[in-house]
Amino acid sequence: MTPSPRIELLRTPLLDTVAHGFLGRRGGVSNGIHGGLNVGLGSEDDADAVAENRRRARDTVLPSARLITCYQIHSAEAVTVLTAPEDDIRPHGDALVTDRPGLLLGILTADCAPVLFADAQAGVVGAAHAGWKGAFGGITDATLVAMEALGARRERIVAAIGPCIARASYEVDAAFLRRFAEHTPENERFFADGRPDRYQFDLEAYVAHRLAAAGVSRVVALGEDTYTQEDRFFSFRRATHRGEPSYGRQISLIGLA
Numbered sequence: 001m002t003p004s005p006r007i008e009l010l011r012t013p014l015l016d017t018v019a020h021g022f023l024g025r026r027g028g029v030s031n032g033i034h035g036g037l038n039v040g041l042g043s044e045d046d047a048d049a050v051a052e053n054r055r056r057a058r059d060t061v062l063p064s065a066r067l068i069t070c071y072q073i074h075s076a077e078a079v080t081v082l083t084a085p086e087d088d089i090r091p092h093g094d095a096l097v098t099d100r101p102g103l104l105l106g107i108l109t110a111d112c113a114p115v116l117f118a119d120a121q122a123g124v125v126g127a128a129h130a131g132w133k134g135a136f137g138g139i140t141d142a143t144l145v146a147m148e149a150l151g152a153r154r155e156r157i158v159a160a161i162g163p164c165i166a167r168a169s170y171e172v173d174a175a176f177l178r179r180f181a182e183h184t185p186e187n188e189r190f191f192a193d194g195r196p197d198r199y200q201f202d203l204e205a206y207v208a209h210r211l212a213a214a215g216v217s218r219v220v221a222l223g224e225d226t227y228t229q230e231d232r233f234f235s236f237r238r239a240t241h242r243g244e245p246s247y248g249r250q251i252s253l254i255g256l257a
């Protein structure tokens with residue numbers, strides 16, 4: 001029997017004062033199209049495998065913490081977590097914030113951009129799921145506001161953008177570009193020409209721009225493309241292009257010890 005690979009944990013010095021990590025697909029127990037560390041409760045994977053993968057992910061970043069994830073809806077809703085919900089309850093929204101030790105916030109992605117936040121001095125952390133719809137709608141702004149309500153200060157907040165689909169892999173149509181350009185003409189800089197009537201959207205750069213525009217002065221982007229690195233990351237778009245019936249999700253985690 002071939003041993004499973006070790007869990008790959010991506011970290012950044014910008015968040016080194018808090019427990020955190022961007023995890024990919026390596027190191028889990030799932031098989032087939034979900035092979036690896038699939039943590040998606042909504043996937044068509046074996047439920048026991050998903051539960052084991054979630055336990056392994058938690059123990060890699062903050063052992064014995066209570067893992068909390070939300071029911072993600074591509075919104076601009078940030079949820080403040082002060083106590084751990086029941087095991088089978090996931091608050092609806094696309095960001096979580098807390099100032100309570102022992103709670104590990106998790107965001108699931110499979111091409112969308114995971115963003116981890118921290119104001120270590122205030123003891124406030126956050127995690128956001130920024131797909132194009134949530135990013136455009138203001139999920140990162142909502143996360144900052146929720147963190148400030150717990151005592152964080154915007155000038156101290158740092159943010160890291162984890163693995164997501166890269167511009168070279170993210171083809172969109174003219175209507176997609178027009179939506180962004182009509183909102184702010186300068187948004188056109190996040191699109192490059194592609195095939196006729198098609199464009200390549202830089203989600204990572206757009207999310208970084210939204211953070212900077214909101215007053216976050218220290219932002220790092222990992223620059224990892226989920227679509228092209230099949231051995232490291234799950235990708236919804238890759239699975240869709242292949243006609244696969246389901247796809248896995250990776251998790252990004254942050255918490256206070």
